[in-house]
Amino acid sequence: EAGVTQSPTHLIKTRGQQATLRCSPISGHTSVYWYQQALGLGLQFLLWYDEGEERNRGNFPPRFSGRQFPNYSSELNVNALELEDSALYLCASSSYSGGAAYEQYFGPGTRLTVT
């Protein structure tokens, strides 16, 4: 069974541009999560999507946004890129049923570099 996939593997952008990162969850998983891992800051929760809706977001500005498609894949968009947005962006997926949380499985990540 295929795991969580992310694309692209690496992305280089300049300050002020927009970045789009993509994630495909494990088959059967309806929830997708996004995390940011910046150097020295650890893994920070960004966004949670389930059944096409944003369910929760972390302490990030509105220029971090995303969406989930009917096939449960997801996009993370980062507008007006700043140098400090350079990080590894990780996507995870899980089942979600009746309000119960299940273990999250992570993809390999997209490394975004802003110059």
Place this chain on the structure above:
Amino acid sequence: DAKTTQPPSMDCAEGRAANLPCNHSTISGNEYVYWYRQIHSQGPQYIIHGLKNNETNEMASLIITEDRKSSTLILPHATLRDTAVYYCIVRVARGQGAQKLVFGQGTRLTINP
């Protein structure tokens, strides 16, 4: 903020058992203990989780103290490929907060040949 405390680093000899401790003295009755690990520059990998009973799977064993204020992850026969940062996470099972994994700094485990 992470609700767990872990030693920043540990070493273990290849082939020996690696025992990684975690303190979670403020854990609530409805919170589970989860363990993940992250090998350099890869996505975190789920290892195991438990509520109050000891758990074992093909990767590891999880020992939770009776008062649930601490736990130990055991890798029974560590290999070089087990070198990674190990994260202990406390997480509720239901509700809005359940969906957010809060990662601390973890323990950097180095397996030595």
